[in-house]
Amino acid sequence: MRPSQITALSTAALILGLLPALAGGQWVKIFTSTTCFALAAMGAGFMYARLGMVSLAQVALMGVGGWVTLRLNHATALPFEINLALGGMAASALGVALALPALRMRGLYLALVTLMVAGGFEVVFTAFQFPNGGPGFWGVGTSFSAPMRRPVLATGDPAFLRYALVVTALGFLLIEAHRRTAPGRAWALIRRSEAAALASGVNVTLYKTWAFGLSGLLAGLGGGLLAASLGLLDASTFRASESVLLFALVIVGGARFWYGAILTAILYRVAPGLLNSWGVDADLALVFFGAALLHAVITAPDGIGGQIAALLSREARHDRA
Numbered sequence: 001m002r003p004s005q006i007t008a009l010s011t012a013a014l015i016l017g018l019l020p021a022l023a024g025g026q027w028v029k030i031f032t033s034t035t036c037f038a039l040a041a042m043g044a045g046f047m048y049a050r051l052g053m054v055s056l057a058q059v060a061l062m063g064v065g066g067w068v069t070l071r072l073n074h075a076t077a078l079p080f081e082i083n084l085a086l087g088g089m090a091a092s093a094l095g096v097a098l099a100l101p102a103l104r105m106r107g108l109y110l111a112l113v114t115l116m117v118a119g120g121f122e123v124v125f126t127a128f129q130f131p132n133g134g135p136g137f138w139g140v141g142t143s144f145s146a147p148m149r150r151p152v153l154a155t156g157d158p159a160f161l162r163y164a165l166v167v168t169a170l171g172f173l174l175i176e177a178h179r180r181t182a183p184g185r186a187w188a189l190i191r192r193s194e195a196a197a198l199a200s201g202v203n204v205t206l207y208k209t210w211a212f213g214l215s216g217l218l219a220g221l222g223g224g225l226l227a228a229s230l231g232l233l234d235a236s237t238f239r240a241s242e243s244v245l246l247f248a249l250v251i252v253g254g255a256r257f258w259y260g261a262i263l264t265a266i267l268y269r270v271a272p273g274l275l276n277s278w279g280v281d282a283d284l285a286l287v288f289f290g291a292a293l294l295h296a297v298i299t300a301p302d303g304i305g306g307q308i309a310a311l312l313s314r315e316a317r318h319d320r321a
Contacts, residue, residue, distance in 0.1 A: 026273075028158055028161055029157065029229060030269055030273045031270075032157070032161045032225070032226075033226055033229060033230075033269050034265045034269040034270055035161070035164040035168045035225070035265070036164060036223070036225045036226040037062075037222060037265040038168050038222070038261050038262055038264070038265035039167075039171050039218045039219065039221055039222035039225070039261075040058045040059060040061070040218065040219040040222045040246060041246060041249070041250050041253070041260075041261040041264040041265055041268070042168075042171055042172065042175060042218055043214065043215030043216070043217075043218035044058045044215065044246065044250050044255075045253075045254075045260055045261050045264070046175050046179075046211075046214075046255075047211055047215050048247075048250065048251075049255040049256045050179070050184065050187040050188065050191060050211070051190055051191050051208070051211055052106070052191045053102060053106055053110055053208075053211075054107070054110060054114070054247065055098065055110075055111075055212070055215060055247075056111055056114045056115040056118055056240075056244055057098060057114040057115070057117045057118040057121075058215070058219045058243055058247070059118065059219075059237075059242040059243040059246055060118040060121035060238055060243060061091040061094060061095060061216045061219035061220055061223070062091070062220065062222050062238065063121060063125055063223055063233070063237070063238035064090055064091045064094055064121065064219075064220060065088055065090065065091040065219060065220025065221060065223030066087065066130065066223030066224055066226055066227040066233045066238075067087075067233070068083075068086060068087040068220070069083045069087035069223065069224035069227050069228070070130055070131040070132075070139075070148065070227050070232070070233065071131045071139050073131075073148055073149050073227075074133040074139050074146055079151075079152075080150060080151045083224065084224040084225070087220050087221070087223065088217045088218075088221040088224060089220070090220060091216040091217060091219050091220025091221075091223065092213045092214070092216040092217035092220060093213075093216070095212040095214075095215055095217070095219070096209050096212055096213045096216070098113075098114060098117060098212050098216070099212035101113045102208050102212060103204075103208060114243075115243070115244065118243045119240040121238065121240075122239050125235035126235045128140065129235060130227075130232060130233040130234070132145040132232055133145060145231075147231065148228055148231045148232065149228075151163055157229075160229060163225075167225060171218050171221065172258055172261075174214075175218075175258070178214065183210060183211075186202045186203075186207040187211060189202050190202065190204055190208070245268070245286075246264070246268060249264045249268050249289060249293075250264050251293060251296050251297070252267065252292045252293055252296045252303050252304060253267065253303050253305055254302050254303030254304055254305020254306050254307075254308075254309075255303065255305075256305065256306065257303075257305030257306065257308075259305055259308070260304070260305035263303075267285075267292075271285045271288070272285045
């Protein structure tokens with residue numbers, strides 16, 4: 001194991017132990033939602049970095065995972081982990097469906113198709129809302145809201161933050177395992193040239209579908225965790241514009257680096273929270289995000305993560321010298 005990996009694991013363990021204890025009140029909720037959106041950002045980032053494909057439906061897939069998790073929670077007595085897994089699988093199945101247009105198009109056209117899908121789900125979520133324990137198939141009640149069950153080991157907010165951090169860490173390990181094995185090599189070939197990948201015997205259809213399914217799984221898990229953290233979900237959280245904003249911040253954070261997803265989620269959730277705590281309108285964050293995106297596109301294509309990696313590389317060379 002390289003020293004950088006040992007440092008990363010040590011830092012993650014330190015955060016896992018100290019963050020829930022140091023954060024208080026509303027910040028525990030904010031940090032928990034940050035970990036949830038880190039999962040979605042992770043999926044969008046690896047799709048862009050490994051395959052060069054833009055998916056603007058990640059936040060919508062989070063909504064799907066959250067909807068299924070909530071519905072199963074109120075309709076069955078299944079443990080939270082099973083509900084969460086089924087929510088992730090439902091979002092993964094929709095991700096696989098999104099792979100169908102990806103077999104014929106990429107770039108701007110694929111981005112537009114996924115954005116249209118996100119817009120469609122926005123309409124559905126707004127029209128039917130999210131389950132809250134009510135009657136009928138949709139499970140929406142107007143006069144009450146049933147409580148959302150959490151894991152037995154994480155009923156309190158600090159404990160659930162640790163739980164969400166563990167799930168997010170497992171998501172990172174899942175992506176890394178794919179990157180180091182056959183799927184990662186196949187995706188690298190497809191990104192360079194689909195014709196070359198086909199000539200090398202790579203099943204392009206399979207691996208594109210696999211990538212979309214994996215990305216959907218991560219988003220669905222994030223949505224299920226968000227539902228358990230908040231107890232209920234609102235359609236305004238899953239607007240199509242939020243998917244565009246999340247992908248833009250993936251570029252700013254650095255899609256090629258594992259910590260880019262963490263930086264993305266921090267910008268997406270923590271930065272507006274900080275502005276609110278300082279008495280500043282949180283919408284001002286959009287101005288900063290726009291400036292950061294221009295900076296990334298013009299001068300730092302690898303985002304903040306790439307700049308951090310370059311800095312660490314220079315420091316390592318300096319130490320060896």
